[in-house]
Amino acid sequence: MTIFKFPQDFRWGTATASYQIEGATQEGGRGVSIWDTFARTPGKVYNGDNGDVACDSYHRYEEDIELMKKLGINTYRFSIAWPRIIPDGDGEINREGLDFYHRFVDALIAAGIEPFLTLYHWDLPQTLEDDGGWGNRRTVDAFVKYAEVIFKEFSGKINFWLTFNEPWCIAFLSNLLGIHAPGNKDLQTSINVAHGLLVAHGKAVQSFRRLGTTGQIGIAPNVCWAEPYSKSPEDQAACDRSIALNTDWFLDPIYKGSYPQFMVDWFAEAGATVPIQEGDMEIISQPIDLLGINYYTMGINRFNPEAGALQSEEVDMGLTKTDIGWPVESRGLYEFMHYLQKYGNVDVYITENGACINDDLENGKINDDRRISYYEQHLAQIHRIINDGINLKGYMAWSLMDNFEWAEGYRMRFGLVHMDYRSLVRTPKESYYWYQSVIKNNWLETRN
């Protein structure tokens, strides 16, 4: 048994997102989002599941906050649904939507829990998608209008802000691979989306500063750490492309004011170019205060000319996998955090980390031992990372509770709390009690 102590001011939390937990999709003046549309498109989401009810957190958030208090977290990452605030995307403001989030944020603060807000966690108003989505500057301007409404409303209550969750998922998973909403499968479209959201990010940061909004602002890329299957230069290059499209494609423009040239050249070979307008890169590279990093797994990749736009394929190395099929390999988090140092020793929060373990209730308990093992391995890496002097300031487990896992619907469970989707009864899993003790002690005690 080993004891890993964490810094006194280390933040412990959990994370969720509006479309995945709220439900009440036709209440409170909410408009239609691209995920409402996508989930209703046959074949897009497992079992035809959708977010109409989800965890019903729109009505049950006080119950959720009780679970957070008992868990002992001091930080809770959530997202605001843009369609609740400006239902048609860039028109009238819906006061009822703002009031809902004020009640929620006030209840969080009253519980002694720091709100950690994601402005955009994928639920784009459908009206904007109908008019070209993130590739249309109208959407960029609409996002800035929405962000300014939230900055003005919640400055002083919220002190941790993220503009976008997982820009790779928004741009490439959703517009090149077509696996998430809106389901496009076109390289140029995905590059246009990536650029649009980066300009929107930069403009929102400018507004954040101009309005004197309290706190710190950043963005939350997801990590795709990859190591080469062989020592061949082709396999290494395939890994470099996979890592870069999740990280450098977004963080180079933000921290360096330019895209990674080797990737720009790679896409130019495929006839795709970045639609940069005069002044865009200066806007995008507004200084930010923090990064959220979402880590789940890593891959061993090799070059394969048939393997999609990056010609990079993951090789199954027979590692233990979670129930969504992702290898359990915490080493990638350590390697990635050192890779990230090329942008400087920036303040980083792990804004998502967790395991899909679909254990169900047995005699009133959920013995999700595999999830505890996953968290134990990853928190041990977190401790190593901090010990190396990297400014890792906090950790948010994905997720507080089982919820709508996008194209996988409700079959994939990432929660520390089990959700019975019929009764909406929440049942803490054994991993909840394990995480509770880590937080209470502020140390990790490994079991072997």
Ligand SMILES: N=NNCCOCCOc1ccc(-c2cn(C[C@@H]3NC[C@@H](O)[C@H]3O)nn2)cc1
């Ligand atoms: N990376 N290369 N992939 C190559 C081809 O992959 C095909 C499938 O791809 C992916 C990749 C990544 C994901 C994913 C899901 N979550 C979990 C959510 N995070 C935000 C929060 O809402 C959680 O629900 N994080 N990431 C899904 C599918």
